[in-house]
Amino acid sequence: MTQNIFVVGLDETNRATLRTLPDAQRFTFRQLLTREELQGGTVSIPEVLDHAQRELDDFPGSIDAIVGYWDFPIPMMVPILCARYGLPSADLEAVVKCEHKYWSRLEQQRVLEEVPGFGLLDLNEDPPVLPAGLSYPVWIKPIKSASSEGAHYLESDDDLRTAVAIERQEVGRIGGPFNDILAMLDLPQEIASVSGTACLVEEAAAGQQVTVEGFSRNGQVRVYGVVDSITHPEAPSFVRYQYPSRLPERVLEHMADVSRRVISTFGLTNTTFNIEYFWDAQAERLTLLEINARHSQSHARLFQLVDGLPNHACMIDLALDREPHIPQDEGPYAVAGTWFMRQFADGVVHRVPTPTEVLQIEQKIPGTTIHVAVEPTDRLSNKQGEDSFTYTLGTVYIGAQDEEELVRKYAQVVEAMDFEIEEQQEGA
Secondary structure (H helix, E strand, O other), X not given: OOEEEEEEOOOHHHHHHHOOOOOHHHEEEEEEOXXXXXXXXXXXXXXXXXXXXXXXXXXXXXXXXXXXXXXXXXXXXXXXXXXXXXXXOOOHXXXXXXXXHHHHHHHHHHHOOOOOOEEEEOOOOOOOOOOOOOOOOEEEEEOOOXXXXXXXXXXXXXXXXXXXXXXXXXXXXXXXXXXXXXXXXXXXXXXXXXXXXXXXXXEOOOOEEEEEEEEEEOOEEEXXXXXXXXXXXXXXXXXXXXXXXXXXXXXXXXXXXXXXXXXXXXXXXXXXXXXXXXXXXXXXXXXXEEEXXXXXXXXXXXXXXXXXXXXXXXXXXXXXXXXXOOOOOOOOOOEEEEEEXXXXXXXXEEEOOOHHHXXXXXXXXXXXXXXEOOOOXXXXXXXXXXXXXXXXXXXXXXXXXXXXXXXXXXXXXXXXXXXXXXXXXXXX
């Protein structure tokens, strides 16, 4: 008899990855709400929770697990729904403590030295000013965002005024629904007094950005991989994720130790997590960027290519109250990358590679999987969830035997992909 695993926002790419799990024949992966319902415009938390509960209540079979791997609001919805159906999951307050950027910073600084200077930004102040004690360069970020949405790098008061004008218009898209989540908790006063539509200012960290992936079960925290996040030389947008990390072993051990300490302090358990860091080799300094109470679906294919099993396996094991099994170096490749095909200028899409063309490229370049992210008639600046610097045309997963081959394969993919985009000025 198969077990029914409900995946909040299940998409076809990750459904295909989940079906590669060794015991996938034991499970039926069922979509619980679509990504469009969860990410289109401003989400109503009460409505999506009610919709999800109606779907679950109407299901005639057993509900054996509820999981999710996308960003807001899914990491908060999973523990809420699991509590309603008596299923294993993380505690909602621990999840929110990780995902609320200001609350997370307050908790981090109690136990860690690897925390940058930070402070709340008053969006109503005119002209806006940096919080006391901070100086440029800094980042401004909503206290809850997704996929770097709303993040702005600032080097001057002019940059600050421009970023604040944008945030005043946009911060409510996620901040408003986040307030609905906060209303479900008995918050400490220092957090209750901060709206979900607030913004945080942080010192800009230097160095190589990396992500630690791990899980916590019954209070035991384990790190199983570190992924490098390699940024574009012309903008703080990701060129690719690369696994395994190229950092020295002693640095990886230090990050693992910090990760275990902070996850234990937050009380986060019975869930996967990922923590983003900056490692400044010149200063020998580690800076914690942010904590996510979920694993990164963007890394699933990387772990599969190198270790032989996607990190989704951890999520499924924990949801079924099983100890996760994490293989090492059992995949067909020594290194893997998630590449982001980007464009800097806004524009209207006239042509994208056809499914047949994509399949031909994948067959010509072994170890490659391509996903096109735009469609004809799309205007790039209208795509939700983009960062503030570039526009993503597609994602390419590549396995290789070394970094040189990884770079060469991606260059072959880019050359073969036939996009036609009419560049336009924003607002035109």
